[in-house]
Amino acid sequence: MVANTREPHKKPLLQRTTILLWFGCGLIFLTPWLGLQFGATDLSWQQVLAGLLGEGSSHVERVVMDLRLPRTLIGLVIGIHFALSGWLLQLITRNPLAEAGILGISGGASLVAVAAFVVGDWIQSGDNPYGGIPFALQYLPLLAMLGGLLAALAVYGLSLRNGGLSPVKLTLTGAVLAGMLHALTTGGLAFWGHAHTELVAQWLAGSLYGTTWAHLKALLPWTALGMIGVLILLRPLSAMQLEDEQARSLGLHLNRWRAIALVVAALMAASAVGIVGPVGFIGLLVPHISRRLAGSGLLVQCLMCTALGATLAVVADTLGRTIFAPYELPVGVVSAALGVPFFLYLLSRQP
Amino acid sequence: MRQASTETNITPIYGATILVIAALFLIGLLAGQQWTTPETLWSVLQGQGSIIERVSVLELRLPRNLLAMLGGAALGAAGAIMQGVTRNSLASPGLTGVIAAAAFGVVGTQTFFTPDALWLPVISLGGGFLGGMLTFVIAGRGRLQPERVVLAGIAVTALCTALTTGTLLVSGSEAAELYYWLAGSLMGRGWLQLKLVAVWLILPLVAVLLLRRPFRVLQLDDELALAMGLAVGRWRLLFLLLALIMAAALVSVTGPVIFIGLVAPHIARRLIRDQFQHWLPLSALLGGLLLLAADTLARQLAFPQELPVGMLTALIGAPWLLYLLNSRESAHGG
Numbered sequence: 280m281v282a283n284t285r286e287p288h289k290k291p292l293l294q295r296t297t298i299l300l301w302f303g304c305g306l307i308f309l310t311p312w313l314g315l316q317f318g319a320t321d322l323s324w325q326q327v328l329a330g331l332l333g334e335g336s337s338h339v340e341r342v343v344m345d346l347r348l349p350r351t352l353i354g355l356v357i358g359i360h361f362a363l364s365g366w367l368l369q370l371i372t373r374n375p376l377a378e379a380g381i382l383g384i385s386g387g388a389s390l391v392a393v394a395a396f397v398v399g400d401w402i403q404s405g406d407n408p409y410g411g412i413p414f415a416l417q418y419l420p421l422l423a424m425l426g427g428l429l430a431a432l433a434v435y436g437l438s439l440r441n442g443g444l445s446p447v448k449l450t451l452t453g454a455v456l457a458g459m460l461h462a463l464t465t466g467g468l469a470f471w472g473h474a475h476t477e478l479v480a481q482w483l484a485g486s487l488y489g490t491t492w493a494h495l496k497a498l499l500p501w502t503a504l505g506m507i508g509v510l511i512l513l514r515p516l517s518a519m520q521l522e523d524e525q526a527r528s529l530g531l532h533l534n535r536w537r538a539i540a541l542v543v544a545a546l547m548a549a550s551a552v553g554i555v556g557p558v559g560f561i562g563l564l565v566p567h568i569s570r571r572l573a574g575s576g577l578l579v580q581c582l583m584c585t586a587l588g589a590t591l592a593v594v595a596d597t598l599g600r601t602i603f604a605p606y607e608l609p610v611g612v613v614s615a616a617l618g619v620p621f622f623l624y625l626l627s628r629q630p
Numbered sequence: 631m632r633q634a635s636t637e638t639n640i641t642p643i644y645g646a647t648i649l650v651i652a653a654l655f656l657i658g659l660l661a662g663q664q665w666t667t668p669e670t671l672w673s674v675l676q677g678q679g680s681i682i683e684r685v686s687v688l689e690l691r692l693p694r695n696l697l698a699m700l701g702g703a704a705l706g707a708a709g710a711i712m713q714g715v716t717r718n719s720l721a722s723p724g725l726t727g728v729i730a731a732a733a734f735g736v737v738g739t740q741t742f743f744t745p746d747a748l749w750l751p752v753i754s755l756g757g758g759f760l761g762g763m764l765t766f767v768i769a770g771r772g773r774l775q776p777e778r779v780v781l782a783g784i785a786v787t788a789l790c791t792a793l794t795t796g797t798l799l800v801s802g803s804e805a806a807e808l809y810y811w812l813a814g815s816l817m818g819r820g821w822l823q824l825k826l827v828a829v830w831l832i833l834p835l836v837a838v839l840l841l842r843r844p845f846r847v848l849q850l851d852d853e854l855a856l857a858m859g860l861a862v863g864r865w866r867l868l869f870l871l872l873a874l875i876m877a878a879a880l881v882s883v884t885g886p887v888i889f890i891g892l893v894a895p896h897i898a899r900r901l902i903r904d905q906f907q908h909w910l911p912l913s914a915l916l917g918g919l920l921l922l923a924a925d926t927l928a929r930q931l932a933f934p935q936e937l938p939v940g941m942l943t944a945l946i947g948a949p950w951l952l953y954l955l956n957s958r959e960s961a962h963g964g
Binding site: 376380381437448450451452454455456458459461462463465466467468469470480481483484486559560603606607608609611612615616619622623626627 | 724768769777778780781782784785786787788789791792793795796798799800805809810812813814815888932935936937938940941942943944945947948949951952955956
């Protein structure tokens with residue numbers, strides 16, 4: 280079916296795909312350079328290169344290898360996470376406004392992560408006031424995922440209960456839930472009223488500040504899992520793009536695949552939230568641009584999402600670090616500033 | 631369905647509401663770390679009693695209760711105005727980006743300047759005005775569908791929240807305090823804060839209560855209202871402005887307290903059925919009742935600490951809104 284529709288355009292499409300893939304590869308390899316090159320310390324590109332190869336001075340090596348490289352890599356990875364998650368959500372809900380933040384997935388993940396933080400601190404408080412912070416970095420993605428999944432299921436269930444999953448309705452349900460979760464998180468944090476509030480607040484803004492290799496290690500297994508999930512989902516997803524009835528006549532368990540895709544999307548978004556906090560709007564913006572560039576082929580779309588998501592996150596983070604230097608804007612704020620106008624534009628085009 | 635014979639008698643509803651408010655007010659005065667006995671309260675009110683009792687009742691609990699009641703009334707009235715004037719059952723200060731934008735205005739100015747506290751309501755009003763305008767401009771390009779307005783409001787809220795969070799990270803030592811303020815709370819608000827906003831809350835409230843007739847006409851068709859000799863556009867603007875003033879001024883002292891402005895008018899509407907002349911006053915009363923109840927709960931639930939009242943109103947309001955969306959959908963479908 281899919282092959283049939285492609286047949287007439289085969290030649291130009293292939294050329295376009297090739298160009299796009301090269302473009303994507305170029306982006307993925309070039310943008311990290313941005314993150315490595317710019318920052319609070321001025322380094323020439325020779326110095327950066329020397330630092331990467333382990334031949335620079337100890338200062339350069341520290342800046343490049345311990346600070347900028349892990350941060351840039353995490354930026355790449357979370358960009359991929361949020362972009363693919365948004366892409367999946369937009370596909371399965373057929374909703375151009377769907378995104379992890381707007382659907383409450385990030386909110387649920389944040390709430391559980393903050394709760395874990397607070398409880399962890401509460402258990403450990405007394406002996407060491409700073410003991411609570413490095414608590415179980417590797418568990419945070421897992422816990423956040425739990426929250427994200429619950430929120431996703433709640434939104435899905437609530438909107439499904441009345442039949443249709445119209446874009447506006449689903450978005451509204453998600454947004455209301457997200458609002459409630461946000462209020463709960465803020466309230467819980469204020470109620471906790473602890474000296475670490477600003478640390479958690481930084482995390483809640485969606486920030487790459489102070490991320491280390493340990494963060495990257497905690498995140499990578501989930502990246503791998505999510506990517507595998509997306510690859511497995513590609514075929515059922517392309518069938519699901521058809522009308523529901525046609526897809527069903529192909530013998531597809533629509534709801535089952537939809538649920539699996541939802542789980543993968545929640546997993547990708549929430550695990551990233553567990554590490555860097557809720558970064559909104561990357562998952563909204565990137566899939567749209569990818570679709571427009573890539574046309575209807577899901578594999579190309581998915582690859583474009585990967586490349587553009589990584590690029591956008593790194594660019595947003597680099598901008599946030601350099602615009603108001605020495606202050607730092609968290610990547611979540613920059614991406615919201617870029618994404619909200621886009622959301623409004625999409626909204627104005629909704630019938 | 632709606633017949634003249636179903637016209638309910640409104641007086642008992644008013645009576646019950648006022649009675650509940652009075653009871654809550656009394657509980658609010660008595661409740662605390664050490665509950666004041668009614669006899670002590672009586673003696674305190676007569677100017678006797680120990681200094682601790684007098685301070686805790688007259689300086690701490692009384693102004694706080696008054697602020698909760700007045701602020702809730704303002705939010706309820708503001709919600710009813712927005713819902714009535716835009717004929718949008720989902721319009722409310724929280725859902726149109728007004729509250730988030732006002733909060734951003736306050737956080738931004740507190741961080742980058744150190745303004746006199748007198749200016750805070752004005753700043754908050756400026757922020758709220760811009761936020762609300764942005765929402766309606768974005769949504770208003772099509773027809774003014776309720777869902778569209780809310781989605782636009784959500785986007786504006788998201789933007790303002792992100793900006794606020796970004797600002798907080800820069801504000802350094804004040805961040806923790808501002809963060810607590812952002813959760814929405816009446817803790818520690820006293821006569822000072824009450825005096826600061828009283829004018830901004832009471833004047834618009836009285837004004838809209840007096841202007842009930844044009845408000846009622848505005849809810850009719852535009853043509854009908856025009857035929858009755860009402861300058862629809864101008865009145866609508868005036869009402870929205872008054873609603874904005876009330877909501878934004880409250881934000882400047884309590885922080886964002888959402889959902890009261892949505893829930894109170896809806897309950898009021900259910901109670902009054904089709905006697906719309908009572909909608910606005912009853913919304914105000916119910917708003918006061920709700921905020922007073924939420925604040926009293928917030929003080930007691932997690933004793934000896936306090937819950938931010940904004941968290942409680944969100945917990946009550948969000949399920950309500952979800953229910954509302956569902957019932958709207960089924961009403962449209964059926």
